[in-house]
Amino acid sequence: MPGQVDGAARRQGAERELALRAARRIGEYLTTHPGENPVAINGELAGDDALVVPREAAVLLAKILGFLANGEGVHVIPDSAELTTQQAAEFLNVSRPYLIKLLESGEIPFRLVGTHRRVRFQDLRAYKSRDDLARRRAADELTQLTQELGLY
Secondary structure, X not given: OOOOEOOHHHHOHXXXXXXXXXXXXXXXXXXXXXXXXXXXXXXXXXXXXXXXXOHHHHHHHHHHHHHHHOOOOEOOOOOOOEEOHHHHHHHHOOOHHHHHHHHHOOOOOOEEEOOEEEXXXXXXXXXXXXXXXXXXXXXXXXXXXXXHOOOO
């Protein structure tokens, strides 16, 4: 998958501690400077210049460092990326055959490249958002029904 980070950064305790400290520092900076854009990151760079990045990139970096600090792997996938059906199924945490049913039923748009299906990441995210919302609503309805019946 595009932009996958794996291996040493997930396993080494020293790397995890470093990632945690960096995530906290960036998070604190973003909290204390809420309107600042772009963000300057000072460090040991050649020529003592600050690394200047858009605020959105600093927020993303803090999130990535937080995941690495927890020993989790990270995937960075642009919205425009096209994924294979296997990659799409892994993202949704469903089986590939189930994903194919979603594609064929029109729940998620796709295109064919020869005989292979390709799914845009932004379409997967949109489906996941709709599905998550439907699940939340169903859970809320069950909770309300349980309370109305006095079962809770």
